[in-house]
Amino acid sequence: xxxxxxxxxxxxxxxxxxxxxxxxxxxxxxxxxxxxxxxxxxxxxxxxxxxxxxxxxxxxxxxxxxxxxxxxxxxxxxxxxxxxxxxxxxxxxxx
Numbered sequence: 001x002x003x004x005x006x007x008x009x010x011x012x013x014x015x016x017x018x019x020x021x022x023x024x025x026x027x028x029x030x031x032x033x034x035x036x037x038x039x040x041x042x043x044x045x046x047x048x049x050x051x052x053x054x055x056x057x058x059x060x061x062x063x064x065x066x067x068x069x070x071x072x073x074x075x076x077x078x079x080x081x082x083x084x085x086x087x088x089x090x091x092x093x094x095x
Contacts, residue, residue, distance in 0.1 A: 006063075006082050006083070006084065006089075007057065007058075007082070007083035007084065008057070008058040008063055008066070008067075008080055008081065008082060008083060008089060009055040009056060009057050009058060009080075009081055009083055010030065010041055010055065010056060010058050010066050010070070010078060010079065010080050010081070011041055011049075011053055011054060011055040011056075011078075011079050012031070012038075012039050012040060012041055012077050012078055012079070013052075013053075013077040013079065013092075014038045014039075014040070014052065014077070015077075016075045016076060016077035017038040017039050017075050017077045018074050018075040018077075019033070019037045019038055019039070020073070020074050020075065021033065021039075022069060022072050022073060022074070023039050023069040023070075023073060023078060024039060026065045026066070026068055026069035026072070027062045027065040027066050027069055029042065029059065029062060030042060030056070030058060030059070030062050030065075030066055030069075031069065031078075032048055034048055034050065039077075040054075041054065041055070041056045042056065043056050044056070044057075044059075055081075057083070058080070066078075066080055066090075067080055067089060067090040070089075070090035070091040070094075071090055071091075071094075073091070076091065076092055077091070077092075078090070078091045079091040079092060079093075080094075
């Protein structure tokens with residue numbers, strides 16, 4: 001599977017987030033909930049990226065977990081993209 005070796009980034013559309021929490025269970029080093037009850041991505045510094053559309057690179061060891069989180073998200077709000085060409089890997093618009 002190419003996505004295991006490709007550089008990926010991820011962002012969350014908070015307007016669609018249901019606050020279910022699956023993403024944080026799949027990849028707690030990438031996703032976290034803020035006080036508003038919505039999920040956000042975390043940068044390598046551990047800080048939440050709260051600006052709309054903020055992307056973070058997916059650490060190699062979490063690529064499959066992040067893809068699974070996007071596929072299982074009930075709000076369909078997690079966007080996983082290839083860094084090389086911004087192609088959709090998982091989430092809205094994925095095949």
